[in-house]
Amino acid sequence: MISIKPIIKYDCDVLIAGGGPAGSGLAFHLATKGYKVIVVEAEKFPRDKVCGDGVSPIALAELHAMGITGTEKFALANEINKVGLFLKNDKVFINLSKPEHLPFHARIIPRIELDNWIFEAAKKAGAVYMESTRVIGYTITHNAAIVELKQGQKKLSLKAKILAGADGSSSTLARQMNGAKPNDEFQLLGLRAYYENVNGPTDRVDIYFTGESFPGIFWMFPKGPNGANIGMAMVSKTLPQKPSHVKEMLINHINNNTDIAERIGNGKMDGKIEGWPITFFNAQSSITANRLILVGDAAGLINPLSGDGIQYALLSARWASETLETCLQKNDFSSEAIYAYRKKVDKELGYDFALSNLLVQFPRNKTFTPVWMLILTVMISRAKQDKEYADIIAGIFEGTYPSYKALAPSFILKSLLQGGKDIGKTLKDFMADPASMMNSGLNITNTALYMMEAIKDNPQENGRWVLNTISKTAAVAGHVFQQVRKK
Ligand SMILES: Cc1cc2nc3c(=O)[nH]c(=O)nc-3n(C[C@H](O)[C@H](O)[C@H](O)COP(=O)(O)OP(=O)(O)OC[C@H]3O[C@@H](n4cnc5c(N)ncnc54)[C@H](O)[C@@H]3O)c2cc1C
Numbered sequence: 001m002i003s004i005k006p007i008i009k010y011d012c013d014v015l016i017a018g019g020g021p022a023g024s025g026l027a028f029h030l031a032t033k034g035y036k037v038i039v040v041e042a043e044k045f046p047r048d049k050v051c052g053d054g055v056s057p058i059a060l061a062e063l064h065a066m067g068i069t070g071t072e073k074f075a076l077a078n079e080i081n082k083v084g085l086f087l088k089n090d091k092v093f094i095n096l097s098k099p100e101h102l103p104f105h106a107r108i109i110p111r112i113e114l115d116n117w118i119f120e121a122a123k124k125a126g127a128v129y130m131e132s133t134r135v136i137g138y139t140i141t142h143n144a145a146i147v148e149l150k151q152g153q154k155k156l157s158l159k160a161k162i163l164a165g166a167d168g169s170s171s172t173l174a175r176q177m178n179g180a181k182p183n184d185e186f187q188l189l190g191l192r193a194y195y196e197n198v199n200g201p202t203d204r205v206d207i208y209f210t211g212e213s214f215p216g217i218f219w220m221f222p223k224g225p226n227g228a229n230i231g232m233a234m235v236s237k238t239l240p241q242k243p244s245h246v247k248e249m250l251i252n253h254i255n256n257n258t259d260i261a262e263r264i265g266n267g268k269m270d271g272k273i274e275g276w277p278i279t280f281f282n283a284q285s286s287i288t289a290n291r292l293i294l295v296g297d298a299a300g301l302i303n304p305l306s307g308d309g310i311q312y313a314l315l316s317a318r319w320a321s322e323t324l325e326t327c328l329q330k331n332d333f334s335s336e337a338i339y340a341y342r343k344k345v346d347k348e349l350g351y352d353f354a355l356s357n358l359l360v361q362f363p364r365n366k367t368f369t370p371v372w373m374l375i376l377t378v379m380i381s382r383a384k385q386d387k388e389y390a391d392i393i394a395g396i397f398e399g400t401y402p403s404y405k406a407l408a409p410s411f412i413l414k415s416l417l418q419g420g421k422d423i424g425k426t427l428k429d430f431m432a433d434p435a436s437m438m439n440s441g442l443n444i445t446n447t448a449l450y451m452m453e454a455i456k457d458n459p460q461e462n463g464r465w466v467l468n469t470i471s472k473t474a475a476v477a478g479h480v481f482q483q484v485r486k487k
Contacts, residue, residue: 008143008159012038012128013328015147015160017135017173020049021059021310022296023166024118025317027127028066033325037127038158040149042167044131046116050192050276052221052307053229054080054205055109057102059311062318064103068117077107078224082204083394085383086259087376092383093204094390108205108223114310135172138163138292145291162324162333164293166317169279171298178285186300186357188216188278190307191250192231198222198267208257209376217307218253220263227270228263230254233278233307247273280304281353287345288338295320301349305356305396312349319344 014030016023019041027037041047055063055077063069084093098105123129133151140146145163149156165173175181202225208218216234223229232250250273254260281300287293295301296313303312323341327333383390 010036010144010161011158012036012160014038014162014164014324015040015145015158016164016166017147018042018165018167018171018296018298019045019119019122019129019131020115020166020168020296020313021118022298022301022313022317023164024115024122024127025062025066025314026164026166026295026320027122028118028125029318029321030324031122031125031127033321034126035325035328037122038130038160039122039127040130040133040135040147042132042134045119045129046112049111049115050190050274051111051229051310052190052192052219052231053108053110053114053223054221054308054310055107055114056308056311057099057104057106059308059314060104060107061102062311062314063118066118066121068121069104071117073113073117077109077113078202078222079104080106080108080203080205080221082201084204084206085380085393086206086208086257087380088210090377090380091259092380092390094383094394096394097391099395106205108221108229110223110229135167137176138173140289140291162291162293162327162338164295164320164324165298166295166313167298169277169297169302171294173292174285174287174294174298174300177289177292177294182279182285182300183282186280186282188233188235188280188304188307189246189275190231190233190278191246191273191275192229193250193273194223194270195228195230195264195267196270197226197265198228199263199265200225206259206263208253208260210253210257218250218257218260220260226267228267230260230264246275278302278307278309280357281349283346283350283354288335288342290335290338291333293320293324293338293341299345301345301353303353303356315348316345319348 013035014026014037016027016037016039019027019039023039023041027039030037060069063074068074081096082093083096084091096105119129130149130151133149135147136150136155137148138145139148140163144159144161147158147160147163149158163173165171165177167173169182198220200222202222205222206220208220210218216232218232219230221229230250232253234246234249254264279297279300280302281304285300287299295316297309299316301312301316302309320341323338323344326340327337330337379393383393
């Protein structure tokens with residue numbers, strides 16, 4: 001008996017929801033390999049995206065490999081060679097060393113330009129874009145991914161072999177795949193405003209820590225000779241409840257911080273303050289399934305310590321294209337086949353992201369903010385004297401050093417030694433002027449008393465924090481255990 005297999009007519013090999021760096025990056029790689037790709041994008045290019053616009057050397061290396069860095073426009077993008085870290089009256093300026101294996105120093109590139117470059121490259125490679133169209137849901141059948149779309153008032157559906165979710169931090173596809181929206185524990189909120197006519201230096205990004213906003217940070221990233229991107233990122237749970245109050249926090253910081261005021265000079269805000277959620281990696285969530293894959297922010301690939309996401313969007317796009325190429329060659333779209341990508345993400349980023357999550361978890365408890373301010377003071381003081389130590393701090397913020405470098409014994413030892421040195425100096429000062437130093441002693445005692453009171457007053461919140469810290473510590477321990485087992 002002859003069995004007749006039905007011929008299925010697919011609209012494309014891979015349908016990608018979202019055309020940001022992750023979606024257009026994936027489209028570029030697959031289209032370059034000759035696959036039929038449709039990118040469905042809610043907006044119309046060139047489109048803006050709320051961001052700090054900091055493009056790390058690792059992200060630039062990916063763009064370089066895609067042939068996007070040879071243009072005149074890229075040559076004009078603002079290069080960054082220094083980072084300033086500011087804490088109350090203390091500050092340190094660190095020269096950024098360029099890692100030898102990477103072609104460029106970091107740059108500040110407004111997303112309206114950067115994302116358009118990647119979109120143009122993907123289109124040139126053969127990807128087809130459906131702009132001003134949203135993916136609203138999907139159904140996976142035994143032989144296809146049926147994707148539901150909305151274009152204005154019109155609804156339509158397309159059939160693909162694989163559906164890729166690159167639809168950002170509020171991903172529709174991630175929500176449907178995981179059956180819930182992201183947990184608050186894994187979210188930050190970012191705000192950004194553009195300023196014009198600000199002061200230099202143009203090659204230095206500044207990061208400001210304050211007790212009020214901690215564990216959030218404020219930044220000023222110059223985007224050229226006059227303009228700058230000024231913003232802040234904060235853990236969602238520690239935010240004031242109303243969005244207007246969050247914007248007020250940014251304005252207050254801009255108005256009251258003398259260091260940032262010096263850089264703004266007579267500069268003025270251009271446009272308004274815009275906000276955007278940042279969802280970071282939750283190892284419990286799925287990023288692959290039968291005929292489904294998530295990349296970039298949709299997969300939570302943002303480092304909570306640095307807020308960097310563009311490099312992970314581009315890296316995950318490349319890794320996903322490698323897995324999908326194998327799936328397409330073997331005509332195997334099972335969850336097991338696509339899971340090879342998840343394994344790659346875990347191998348390359350799992351430990352670092354678990355550790356970054358844990359490091360951000362500690363200061364989530366506002367009770368301990370005074371302790372963290374003290375630790376930051378010690379780190380800044382050490383960074384002023386020790387180039388290697390400063391490089392690690394700058395590299396973690398720039399996204400070129402994995403955060404586990406902060407746990408290297410030499411780094412911890414130097415931090416502890418610096419802490420001891422600072423305490424030694426305090427004791428020496430005490431001997432020289434006991435009366436004035438009595439105040440410092442009283443301050444420390446008051447801080448300790450305040451912390452004990454705060455823990456007592458809010459046992460529920462502190463209990464929850466302890467449980468979350470334990471679960472994030474267990475995630476890090478899991479990675480360490482796996483590495484030890486491999487050795
Ligand atoms: C305030 C702030 C500051 C940041 N600063 C930095 C920084 O300085 N450096 C850095 O590296 N990272 C930074 N990030 C993170 C960075 O912006 C993201 O990691 C990056 O944009 C991820 O790219 P993506 O392609 O995954 O998602 P996105 O860039 O968000 O792209 C997703 C695309 O999907 C489209 N879309 C959404 N829903 C749908 C749908 N249902 N159907 C079709 N299309 C859809 C959107 O229109 C969008 O074009 C910052 C983030 C924030 C919020």
